[in-house]
Amino acid sequence: MSNDDVPFETTLLVRDTCLCLHVQRAARVLARTFDEAFRPVGLTxxxxxxxxxLNRPEPPGIGAVAPLLGMDRTTLTAAVKPLQRRGLVAILSNPRDRRSRLLSLTPEGRALLTQAVPIWKQVHAGIESGLPEGGDGLRADLVAVSLPPKEWGHSAR
Known part of the structure; x- marks a missing residue:
């Protein structure tokens, strides 16, 4: 073993303590669970x-939705395209600023969302029932981690 090798103990430490690893693994399991649950209504x-x-009284702008979903505007625009092709989401010109776009659920999109919400409620309740505090502590921790890194109390390198 050279001096440049990472000791196996470090690998075990990362495996057991890395928040990023544990969040990614949990996210994948949750994503697969909900993907399977939503399959009958044709959604991921x-x-x-x-x-x-997008389920709001007034159609939001792309710039308002992107940070909520933790993504950039370009990625959001690409993610909307399949829903737009299916007639579930419409991309509208903003009447107050023709350069910006608004995102709106179509009547078909609202109808599909109405079918999907009971599925979400059932699956979500099942997951929460198995968590300490019904998931409240986990949710609070995830909200805290989703803040920009400068708010974590250190500077990211």
Whole structure:
């Protein structure tokens, strides 16, 4: 073993303590669980989340939705395209600023979301029932981690 090798003990430490690893693994399991649950209505968990973000009294701008979903505007625009092709989401010109776009659920999108919400409620309740505090502590911790890194009390390198 050379001096440049990372000791196996470090690998075990990362495996057991790395927040990023544990969040990614949990996210994958949750994503697969919800993808399977939403399959009968033809949605993925990501599409459900995106459509829920658009379920507002007034159509939001792309710039308002992107940070809510933790993504940039370009990625959001690409994610909307399949829903737009299916007639579930419309991209509208903003009457106050023709350069910006608004995202709106179509009547078909609202109808599909109405079918999907009971599925989400059932699956979500089942997951929460198995968590300490019904998931409140986990949710609070995830909200804290989703803040920009400068708010964590150190500077990211």
């Amino acid at each position: 968990n990501w599409q459900f989340s995106l459509m829920m973000a």
